Amino acid sequence: MYIHVSAKPGAHIGRLKFGDLDFPCALGRSGIVATKREGDGGTPEGRFALRELHWRADRLSTPATALRRRLIARSDGWCDAPSDPAYNRPVALPYRASAETLWRDDHLYDLLVPLGYNDEPVVPGAGSAIFFHLANEKGGELGATEGCVALRLADMLVLLARVAPATEMEIALAA
Secondary structure, three states: OEEEEEEOOOOOEEEEEEOOEEEEEEOEOOOEEOOOOOOOOOEEOEEEEEOOEEEOOOOOOOOOOOOOEEEOOOOEEEEOOOOOOOOOOEEEOOOOOOEEEOOOOOOOOOEEEEEOOOOOOOOOOOOOOOEEEEOOEEOOEEOOEOOOEEEOHHHHHHHHOOOOOOOEEEEEEOO
C-alpha cells in the first residue's frame, strides 16, 4: 500500500492520502520536482521506501508504528556535502563536512522518517536528507520545507500507527 502525496506545480502545500486518511502536508518551497538537486528546495517526485522512524524520547513517548524505531541522539547528523563519501548518510556530529543536525531546538525532527531517496546508489548532488517529518506551522498555516514532506504531529501519529515496513510514499504532481 502506498502513501500518496500530491500537489499542484510549484505549490508547497499538498495532500497526503493513505487509505481513508487525507491530510494537508507541507512540501519543499519549490514544490514537487522531477529532477532534484541539492539545495533547490524541491520535493522529489517518485516512489520511496520509509526507511525507519527516528524520534526524540525526551519530547515524545514511544510512537506506535510497525516501522523499525531508532532514538535520536544529540550527536546524530545527516551529511549534506555532495563531495563527501558520507553524502546522504547518517553521521556522528561534529562531522568534518556539512551535515544536518537531527537533534534540533525546534520540533521538526521530533519524529522523522528518512525516505529511500538517492540512497541506493547515492548520486552526489542529487539531494540529501529527504525526510518525512513534522511540519512547521505558524498561525494554522503549514510552512514550506527544504524538500521534505511534513505533517502536523497529530496527523503523523495517526499515520505512523497504520503504516507497515513495506509501505512506500509516492510523490507526484496533481493532475
